Amino acid sequence: MLKKWTAILLAASLGLSAGCWDRQEVEESFVTIAAGVDTCPGNKLRFTEQIPLPPPEAKGKATRTEKTAPTGPSFVTISTVADTFTDGARKVHLNTPRGPLWQHAACYVFGENFSRQGFAGEIDWLQRNRQIRKIGYVFITRNATVSEVLKVPTEVERIPAVALVSMIKNQDTSLGIYTPIKLGDFLGQSITPGIEPTAPGVEIVEEGGKKRLRISGTAVFKQAKLVGWLNEKESRGYRWLRPTMIIGGTKVIKCPICDKPVLLDTLRSTSKIKAEIKDGEIIMHIKIREEGNFYEQKCRHQLVTPEMIPILNREAEQLIAEQVRAAVTRAQELDSDIFGFGQALHSAYPREWTRLEEHWEEVFPTVKIELDVQSEVRRSYLTTRTLEFRY
């Protein structure tokens, strides 16, 4: 009898315990692909959200065999003015009939002015909101507002937010200038003592009367405020010191014989920072181990030989060291410890760190670095010799 009633109770509970309580119907939702925030007169925030629109053929007019190129708009960018981030995001309901799905947000764009004023206390919502995954990429606008950036139509990728994410990821593995940063890491570095966050910049450029988006510069933060930018060379130097393994990138060195450009690519690179206090001076021992392949040359000299490869390796090491030094010098000028030297000091000298932490911003510009770079050319893809043209 007991078994029978238990079974009935369990069966009845199935209907009540189904996970419909927090349901959000797809038909009643839109996907937020990018969100951003900028300053607005009157001490208010301008919240901007980008929503991708379904392509025209998905609206049921065209069948699979009658595919046509999408002609209508592929996204819509909505901006609202509010006191807080959340308020701004919810005011979007005044413009759209559906509710947002934040889980697919691929990028977060902060305005340059907003970043210069400082985001402390302004983006609490991003950390607290359970629907926001912290894996979206962070960008800072340059000489433009967030809504201006998110309204620029992109050609190959129909949605600007998706284009931005693809651009930053692809340049990382192929070109290797700027360091992508995810929201979780950005927020984490903002609150961790001994390290400051950076984020790639994005600007609008005009080419042939058409507006395009371009990744440009690395924004350097200090105490949650944008304090300056790293240029291309400095951004490369910063990238070499990334704590995780670097995969991809290029190095342009000179041919040891004729000074013409030679391009080596990077397969992988790792770095380690170890702090040392010597005679009251703080020294950061930076060890970089990089390996890559010979990729391109503009001269006719045979460079992939046992004699020339060590020379190319030394050239690449010098280039990497130069880029790292440029990045460190710039960061020290801006007084922002973007490399995590403070953390390295904390790990090696916890007692000294407690003493130095409070006035680290005064100490950081005096920190010296000692570089130990090893670069190795391993392979040369399909050819070892260059083409010998008859000219």
Added chain:
Amino acid sequence: MNDKISGFQLYSISIFIIFATAIIYEPRHVIEIAQSNGWILVLLSGIWGLLLAWLYSQLIKRGQTGFVPLVESLMGKWVGRLIILLYLVFILFHCALSLRLFTDFVISVVMVVLPISVLVAALLLASAYIARQGITALAQLCQILIWVNSIFALLILLAVTGQVDWNNLLPVLPEGILLLARASWKHTYPYTEAFWMVLLVPFIHDKKRAGIPLLVSVLFAMFWFSSFILLITAYFNHYLAGIFTFPAFSMVRGIYLGEFIQRLDALLIAVWINNIVIKTSLLLFLFAHTGADLLRLQNHRPLVLPGTLIVAPLSILIFDNVAQIQNFHDQLFHLVLLFFTVVLPLVFFLISLWKRGENRAQKMDSHTTCS
């Protein structure tokens, strides 16, 4: 348990070991030297290869119980053991080198970002497993894969044939055949890999007729090498072909027939993966088996793992970059290989002839004394 290998299996193993790494690097080397007549150079080298195959078959006949007893009986116990020890070191080195040559190819053009250690570990794990199973399993695997490889290679050659310019093979022997014949000994080394069959003596079913599969394997290797080099030269011309590090691979990537037959590189890579797994397995097995014979062990299995553990780091650390690999492969490798697979076997053969003559003389003496 029947652990003998048939004539066809011997042929299959032999052709696998001749081809495994030579087909990756040798075409460029040959074309650089002989230009448009590279295909003739490998045929001339093959003549030396046929002579060597005969030499190896004679050693197989003489080494009835195994390679270790044969060397010990010919060279004396301690000198023989020292020579065997040298062979064991060389087998490990050769295994590491072959593995590195192949993995470097894969990492250069197929899976560029993959760490070399991962690829080496994966290939060695498979090879060590096969080596532990013994020669019968390895021979059966070769017996099957030889068909797969031959069909794939034939398909590739047929597909390329439609896209070549036969004029690129001209002029034929502009400076006569003698100049090429002189260079041919250096390029004999792929065929000398058939020597490793001598170490399989105890497992060969019909030792007296072992020469036939060896000779056939060299003949087929000549055909395949020559065909590949001929088509590579005709496809690119010798100027361009000599620049590619992996010309066979570059040629296959260019196949584009009937607007739909293309990207046959997967076939070539499959063939080369089969080749390298077989070669590495065989060399690991030969190390374990010969080592077990030297140490008078009952079974080869305990030595497979130590051999694998030596080969893995050696193959990664042996060279820093592709230029060092090519330099060693082009300048030194053939000399080292020729020492172990031509010079020493020739010494064994001559001593065996001399000892046989001495025995005959003794028998004649004792016969005369008795009568």
